[in-house]
Amino acid sequence: MNLIDPETSKHDDAARAGWMYYVGGMTQDQIATELGVSRQRAQRLVSRAMAEGLIHVRLEHKIGSCLAAEAALKRRFGLTEARVAPYLGAGVDPARATAAIAAELLESYLARPDPLVIGFGTGRSLAAMVAELAAAPYERHKVVSLIGNIAPDGSASFYDVILRLADKLHVPHYPMPVPVLSETAEERALFYALGPVKAVVDLARNADVVFCGVGQMGGDAPLYKDGFVTRDQLAEMQARGATGELVGCVFDAGGVYLDTPLTARLGGVRIEPARSGPVIGIAAGTSKVPAIRAAIAGRLINGLVTDEATAEALLAG
Amino acid sequence: MNLIDPETSKHDDAARAGWMYYVGGMTQDQIATELGVSRQRAQRLVSRAMAEGLIHVRLEHKIGSCLAAEAALKRRFGLTEARVAPYLGAGVDPARATAAIAAELLESYLARPDPLVIGFGTGRSLAAMVAELAAAPYERHKVVSLIGNIAPDGSASFYDVILRLADKLHVPHYPMPVPVLSETAEERALFYALGPVKAVVDLARNADVVFCGVGQMGGDAPLYKDGFVTRDQLAEMQARGATGELVGCVFDAGGVYLDTPLTARLGGVRIEPARSGPVIGIAAGTSKVPAIRAAIAGRLINGLVTDEATAEALLAG
DNA sequence: GCATTGGATGGGCAAATGCTCATACCCTTG
DNA sequence: CAAGGGTATGAGCATTTGCCCATCCAATGC
Numbered sequence: 273m274n275l276i277d278p279e280t281s282k283h284d285d286a287a288r289a290g291w292m293y294y295v296g297g298m299t300q301d302q303i304a305t306e307l308g309v310s311r312q313r314a315q316r317l318v319s320r321a322m323a324e325g326l327i328h329v330r331l332e333h334k335i336g337s338c339l340a341a342e343a344a345l346k347r348r349f350g351l352t353e354a355r356v357a358p359y360l361g362a363g364v365d366p367a368r369a370t371a372a373i374a375a376e377l378l379e380s381y382l383a384r385p386d387p388l389v390i391g392f393g394t395g396r397s398l399a400a401m402v403a404e405l406a407a408a409p410y411e412r413h414k415v416v417s418l419i420g421n422i423a424p425d426g427s428a429s430f431y432d433v434i435l436r437l438a439d440k441l442h443v444p445h446y447p448m449p450v451p452v453l454s455e456t457a458e459e460r461a462l463f464y465a466l467g468p469v470k471a472v473v474d475l476a477r478n479a480d481v482v483f484c485g486v487g488q489m490g491g492d493a494p495l496y497k498d499g500f501v502t503r504d505q506l507a508e509m510q511a512r513g514a515t516g517e518l519v520g521c522v523f524d525a526g527g528v529y530l531d532t533p534l535t536a537r538l539g540g541v542r543i544e545p546a547r548s549g550p551v552i553g554i555a556a557g558t559s560k561v562p563a564i565r566a567a568i569a570g571r572l573i574n575g576l577v578t579d580e581a582t583a584e585a586l587l588a589g
Numbered sequence: 590m591n592l593i594d595p596e597t598s599k600h601d602d603a604a605r606a607g608w609m610y611y612v613g614g615m616t617q618d619q620i621a622t623e624l625g626v627s628r629q630r631a632q633r634l635v636s637r638a639m640a641e642g643l644i645h646v647r648l649e650h651k652i653g654s655c656l657a658a659e660a661a662l663k664r665r666f667g668l669t670e671a672r673v674a675p676y677l678g679a680g681v682d683p684a685r686a687t688a689a690i691a692a693e694l695l696e697s698y699l700a701r702p703d704p705l706v707i708g709f710g711t712g713r714s715l716a717a718m719v720a721e722l723a724a725a726p727y728e729r730h731k732v733v734s735l736i737g738n739i740a741p742d743g744s745a746s747f748y749d750v751i752l753r754l755a756d757k758l759h760v761p762h763y764p765m766p767v768p769v770l771s772e773t774a775e776e777r778a779l780f781y782a783l784g785p786v787k788a789v790v791d792l793a794r795n796a797d798v799v800f801c802g803v804g805q806m807g808g809d810a811p812l813y814k815d816g817f818v819t820r821d822q823l824a825e826m827q828a829r830g831a832t833g834e835l836v837g838c839v840f841d842a843g844g845v846y847l848d849t850p851l852t853a854r855l856g857g858v859r860i861e862p863a864r865s866g867p868v869i870g871i872a873a874g875t876s877k878v879p880a881i882r883a884a885i886a887g888r889l890i891n892g893l894v895t896d897e898a899t900a901e902a903l904l905a906g
Numbered sequence: 907g908c909a910t911t912g913g914a915t916g917g918g919c920a921a922a923t924g925c926t927c928a929t930a931c932c933c934t935t936g
Numbered sequence: 937c938a939a940g941g942g943t944a945t946g947a948g949c950a951t952t953t954g955c956c957c958a959t960c961c962a963a964t965g966c
Binding site: 284287288294297325326327328329332333336337361362363364369372379383384385386406412 | 598600601604605607608609611612613614615619620623642643644645646647648649650652653654675676677678679680681685686689696697699700701702703704723724725726727729
């Protein structure tokens with residue numbers, strides 16, 4: 273008899289209820305009776321199982337129009353990899369759909385027999401993708417972060433893509449132990465001079481595959497929303513032609529990196545043009561269309577995971 | 590403009606509706622509006638998506654008591670692999686639960702980097718497992734059938750585990766081109782003398798991993814229900830101590846193979862005792878408890894996928 | 907010791923869902 | 937061309953589900 277962690281037992285109940293509901297097809301009433309709880313509690317358990325990601329749902333059939341869009345994207349933009357998530361209703365964030373499809377794509381790389389070093393950016397797309405991943409051991413691969421994991425305010429909660437990933441996949445992981453944004457260029461240089469940092473930077477530079485979010489530079493730019501740049505700085509960048517952003521590095525409509533106030537202080541590894549190996553951009557929502565076009569034009573990315581509407585918009589232009 | 594296969598387009602609609610419902614969390618009303626169909630049709634599409642296996646649901650959390658049962662099974666019976674599917678409601682066939690868990694286990698073997706030859710039996714358990722598998726390419730492995738795929742009446746519908754598997758996984762596949770049950774021992778010998786048959790038999794004998802169903806020998810014996818033996822033959826086998834069956838080969842309570850009327854005519858590769866490499870038995874339902882015990886006792890299997898109730902019954906004895 | 911706060915609980919109700927049935931449609935066959 | 941069989945459709949209804957809210961319980965602070 274060991275002590276039962278109340279948190280674990282809660283998850284257990286939720287998982288069991290979710291399992292009975294989604295796999296067993298039982299009604300919540302039956303589940304309630306079976307587990308000896310009230311109907312309401314069963315309902316709460318089921319919805320918690322879903323909300324906490326204990327239940328994963330996958331679509332096991334490529335919809336014709338998405339297949340067509342994938343083929344068209346590959347041909348039209350010379351991509352090596354393209355995945356299109358089916359449209360997911362009017363009120364639903366397309367990132368939800370895209371995350372599930374991105375997770376599938378990542379799993380297809382993980383399934384490869386040869387050991388890979390996989391580089392990851394940060395951001396909502398990546399975090400959502402990791403949440404959708406199925407946990408399984410893949411000791412042969414390595415995952416490395418392309419971006420510093422020391423947050424300005426010390427909070428690491430948004431930058432733990434690599435940690436969650438490593439936790440799920442049991443892969444050796446290499447977070448980049450530098451500030452996302454150093455105070456000064458000098459501080460940044462100090463970090464980069466450290467041996468362990470160099471090693472991670474090297475690994476990141478030579479990653480076999482890269483997954484990263486594609487940031488737009490409109491008023492809703494992630495860089496601005498997450499507080500990396502002020503409104504004024506954003507406006508200035510926009511005036512200078514800023515169109516998109518990859519792991520914090522801003523580029524213009526041609527996919528050429530701009531020199532911004534951030535550049536010298538940004539901790540991480542920039543994704544160089546025409547990088548060898550797959551560089552998969554994850555980009556949901558039509559507001560990212562210009563950024564996606566630019567990233568492709570500059571040969572910064574050669575793979576794309578997006579939603580149906582965005583794919584159509586890309587192909588329409 | 591190419592012709593649209595009506596079957597594909599039906600699946601497309603169902604997949605899309607299922608995706609919107611299960612991934613997008615939309616109501617069927619919203620989906621109906623979005624797709625421009627009636628609510629009833631949306632409902633039918635959603636339920637078809639589920640019924641046809643277009644939507645896969647996985648549980649991403651091991652329930653404590655199942656984990657404990659797995660550990661206990663391994664320890665108690667010296668198994669190298671044990672998976673326990675959570676209990677799935679009173680009225681629900683435990684095979685449903687077990688199939689999903691078995692698919693997960695198979696996927697964990699498929700994820701391994703080194704090329705494997707994986708042998709498969711037949712039967713409902715195996716067919717259900719394959720239905721639950723996620724499609725993905727795994728060219729490095731090979732799958733081979735342990736049992737003949739030529740049915741007595743010519744119908745191959747029940748023996749196409751390997752074909753479906755190969756279809757989903759894009760693996761080279763080797764069905765065993767012999768009758769499940771030859772008319773006479775001589776006919777069987779003729780088949781086995783053929784070069785291509787020999788090659789497949791060799792592959793099957795040397796498979797790195799084996800997945801097979803465990804058949805019980807009670808009144809509900811699969812061998813009898815599927816028409817391989819008559820009621821009288823079954824009774825005779827039972828009288829001689831028949832307790833279980835693996836790919837058609839019947840064994841007693843000690844897991845020692847019996848000589849039955851079938852033995853000399855059965856097409857396939859028998860699973861020998863103390864075979865090297867994992868031999869995973871898939872067995873759902875408490876009626877299989879004696880057969881499972883026997884198979885373990887005779888060292889015919891060294892891995893087990895079962896449901897929670899059966900695991901408990903095994904451990905209780 | 908008592909008040910407060912935060913979370914869990916179950917009643918109740920409106921919305922969503924699943925199902926049955928009568929009907930319409932289409933494709934085949936005589 | 938008509939009949940027939942099988943299938944898809946939408947109306948209507950019983951069941952199931954999601955959610956709000958009043959209430960309760962326990963832990964914490966005063």
